[in-house]
Amino acid sequence: MKPLNLIALLLFLAGATWALTRSETVVRDIQVAYFKIINPTLTAGSSLETKTRKLLDETEHSKVLETKLAAVDGEIGRLRIIESQFDALKRENKELRHALDFKKATNFDVVAAQIIRRHPTTWWQTMEIDAGEERGIGIQLSVLSNEGLVGIIDRPFKNRSSVLLVTDEKCQVSVRVEGTPEVGILSGQRGKFDSNPTLRLRFLSKDASLKSGQRVFTTGRGGIFQPNILVGTILSVEKGPIDSEALVAPAVNLSDLGTVFVVLSETP
């Protein structure tokens, strides 16, 4: 090997080692700088993608009506989510009103956002929304739609955020199955790029008695998601020697999603 090539290789390995040993804070700073630089093209690219999608979807609605409809849909969705949370709290209150030490303070506020980009990376199930730190969005906040849980905020930037979808393997959700004592951890499955991806519900009891169609809700445990958010419905159950697993269909059709809501409350 030529001496110059050897020196270049050693420098390359040193550079790679430097990158591999960076702390989360430094990585975050690098990402912020990178997205700041490419932001104009990112915005243009997202806008192009959104326009193309709208053009394909648009059949008979005029632009004005569509805008109004989107605004109304957004407002309805926001109110539905808030209403469902109040209903859940009401039910909870009713069930536990005799418990003397029960006290729950919930600060539940949401921000509506439009999806501007889908699957920007190869392997991760992510999407980008048009709301960021300017509107109070921070890391690891829950993202919902009218139908249920969408995911969590992975990277918030100034005026946009990246959302890790519930269908990604890395997004784990502590859930309970409606009408049963069963609780478990739900996560996406690696490499499921189909139009109807399924989720895997693990750590159920060995003799879990579940039926297809039963709904799955968040437990609120674990410090990320608020309780009682619909996540999906049971498709099938596989019983193992130690525990059981179930396949769950997501409540939200992630391929046909326009408006989402980021829950701003600081504690789940």
Next chain:
Amino acid sequence: MLRYNISTVILLLIAFLVQQFVPAFTGLSHARFLIVHLVFLCCAVTVTTPTMLLLAFIGGLLWDAHCYLAPIVADPEVYSQPVESLRFGYSIILFGIAGFLMQGLNPVFRQGKWHFSALLSGIAIFLYLTAEFLVISFIRGDFTITRSIFRLLIYTSVLTMIISPIVFWLLYQIAKIFDYSLYPEARKSNSWH
């Protein structure tokens, strides 16, 4: 040669900007044109090893800045088996390996046979994505390869390979502007005949 090398670095940076306009094809298992990887691979075969390594470092670093997922901080009592994140910077190594693979065909490319390199760029993309998937599987455990993963690998490689002649043509034009010969061996053999 220096001006050509600098122009390849600029071209790689432009590729990052162009990549923002390229959506995933949902009907093709989310396959996409990997413009950044393609530009890097095409440049890698036309430059010297030190320049290729510089391109690999820049490409890998920026690609990870684009794709890196933040770790999820949750209650370990509830989430007792968190899914591991890949280390920031792993793409630098993968870019470097893919670059060396492309440089293996450098003698053939210098003879003017760019189509072999175009074909190899598709193979290199396939190997890159496969290696990336294997790294993910190794870090997270539980190796499973599904039909949709295989389709993603194939479609992405083929889609990207299809546009490689455009990148080679672009590099040829840049080389012409800076009076740098991409095919010195071909020029020699033509002068002999």
